[in-house]
Amino acid sequence: MADNKPGIRHVFRGTFVHSTPHCALQIREDALLGVDTEGKIAFIEKGEDLDRLATDFNSSNIIQLSKHEFFMPGLVDTHIHASQYSYAGTALDLPLLQWLNTYTFPVEAQFKDLDFARKVYKQVVKRTLRNGTTTACYFATIHTDASLLLGDIANEFGQRALVGKVCMDRNNSVKHYKETFHESQEETCRFIAELLNRKYRLVKPVVTPRFAPSCTGALLGQLGAIAKNNNLHIQSHISENPEEVKLVKEMFPESESYTDIYYKYNLLTDKTIMAHGCYLSDEELALFRKTGASLSHCPNSNISLCSGILNVRNVLKHKVKLGLGTDVAGGYSASLLDALRRAQDSSKVLAMQDPDLHPLTFEEAFRLATLGGSQALSLDDQTGNFEVGKDFDALRVNLLVPDGPIDLIQSEEPKILIEKFLNLGDDRNIVEVFVAGRRVVPFTD
Ligand SMILES: O=c1[nH]c(=O)c2nc[nH]c2[nH]1
Numbered sequence: 095m096a097d098n099k100p101g102i103r104h105v106f107r108g109t110f111v112h113s114t115p116h117c118a119l120q121i122r123e124d125a126l127l128g129v130d131t132e133g134k135i136a137f138i139e140k141g142e143d144l145d146r147l148a149t150d151f152n153s154s155n156i157i158q159l160s161k162h163e164f165f166m167p168g169l170v171d172t173h174i175h176a177s178q179y180s181y182a183g184t185a186l187d188l189p190l191l192q193w194l195n196t197y198t199f200p201v202e203a204q205f206k207d208l209d210f211a212r213k214v215y216k217q218v219v220k221r222t223l224r225n226g227t228t229t230a231c232y233f234a235t236i237h238t239d240a241s242l243l244l245g246d247i248a249n250e251f252g253q254r255a256l257v258g259k260v261c262m263d264r265n266n267s268v269k270h271y272k273e274t275f276h277e278s279q280e281e282t283c284r285f286i287a288e289l290l291n292r293k294y295r296l297v298k299p300v301v302t303p304r305f306a307p308s309c310t311g312a313l314l315g316q317l318g319a320i321a322k323n324n325n326l327h328i329q330s331h332i333s334e335n336p337e338e339v340k341l342v343k344e345m346f347p348e349s350e351s352y353t354d355i356y357y358k359y360n361l362l363t364d365k366t367i368m369a370h371g372c373y374l375s376d377e378e379l380a381l382f383r384k385t386g387a388s389l390s391h392c393p394n395s396n397i398s399l400c401s402g403i404l405n406v407r408n409v410l411k412h413k414v415k416l417g418l419g420t421d422v423a424g425g426y427s428a429s430l431l432d433a434l435r436r437a438q439d440s441s442k443v444l445a446m447q448d449p450d451l452h453p454l455t456f457e458e459a460f461r462l463a464t465l466g467g468s469q470a471l472s473l474d475d476q477t478g479n480f481e482v483g484k485d486f487d488a489l490r491v492n493l494l495v496p497d498g499p500i501d502l503i504q505s506e507e508p509k510i511l512i513e514k515f516l517n518l519g520d521d522r523n524i525v526e527v528f529v530a531g532r533r534v535v536p537f538t539d
């Protein structure tokens with residue numbers, strides 16, 4: 095078989111579904127999508143235009159999808175604790191602050207051990223990739239070398255990732271899981287310098303104050319300055335649970351609100367993503383909108399830790415950028431399909447209590463899981479949908495895999511196939527995963 099002409103690496107033909115800012119679910123049947131040698135989408139056109147396009151590639155190299163298959167953009171997990179994957183699926187019987195002290199901090203302390211860190215981080219990167227997470231925004235732990243290792247592993251397996259060394263210089267009763275203000279500041283600078291030095295195309299550092307109760311004002315201020323000086327992403331938690339909100343008010347009496355604390359320390363920018371936000375006021379949402387900061391909605395965690403339910407409609411009404419997060423291990427599932435389902439369930443629960451609230455549609459949930467996540471991470475110039483010029487981050491989905499989770503009773507139209515996959519599918523249906531044009535699932539090892 096002759097090669098494609100220089101410049102085009104793959105050409106796929108079949109059904110492509112994605113979101114745009116104006117259309118939550120756009121379906122293109124019999125489309126042709128070309129990926130260039132840098133992993134970017136070179137064109138997306140109608141299949142019938144093949145003859146016109148085939149001057150750029152050899153048409154015998156086209157990869158044809160079956161009628162039970164489609165391509166969708168890769169899933170974006172805007173908030174996941176890689177270090178907590180070791181106990182995912184357990185320890186869900188306490189509210190946030192008690193949960194942190196009892197389960198989370200003692201486990202995170204173990205990441206001083208690089209062999210343990212390597213084992214867990216390899217597993218979480220593989221598990222999330224297999225479940226279609228092409229982009230992940232990770233919390234690691236306070237340990238710089240283990241956090242760098244997470245970046246190395248994401249790079250090795252080809253996942254797009256933001257990786258955060260966690261910062262926390264107060265309020266921790268666990269003996270071997272502490273850092274001082276100076277350690278936190280110096281190690282954050284070392285982490286950023288060493289990760290940037292590796293020049294990974296898809297893996298970048300993110301400045302990560304754990305949340306306001308774990309940090310002194312001095313540390314928050316330093317981290318705001320470090321992010322600004324290096325033009326970096328920022329991630330943290332906000333307004334997750336009522337006891338936490340009360341504690342923050344007591345700890346920062348001079349601040350007008352929880353959001354105001356981060357704002358004053360220059361931690362709310364258009365590259366900031368804050369997890370949860372269940373109890374934010376309209377004024378706080380307006381501050382998010384003004385600064386361009388975004389929210390990560392983590393419904394599994396919110397339910398599992400009995401934290402609260404985010405009013406997604408109100409967030410969208412305020413035009414705050416919003417993505418979905420698994421929040422492993424407060425959320426017990428590492429699959430963003432689970433987050434997408436629970437986002438719909440949570441919004442239905444709120445709609446039952448308030449008939450004026452319209453529940454999220456599956457199309458809207460699909461957009462939050464893909465384009466919404468990329469916007470929330472300010473990575474939508476690179477990923478999130480199948481726009482020409484973006485990286486080809488994609489899932490090849492097959493509804494009819496042997497021993498798969500979905501029965502197709504009759505021939506179904508593409509919209510039904512997509513809805514069934516989103517509600518009933520799992521990693522068995524995700525037959526291939528591409529990140530920046532590279533096939534990363536199935537694994538090659
Ligand atoms: O869901 C959460 N997981 C955490 O690890 C955490 N730390 C602070 N706040 C948090 N919330």
Ligand SMILES: [Zn+2]
Binds near residue numbers: 331
């Ligand atoms: Zn979290």
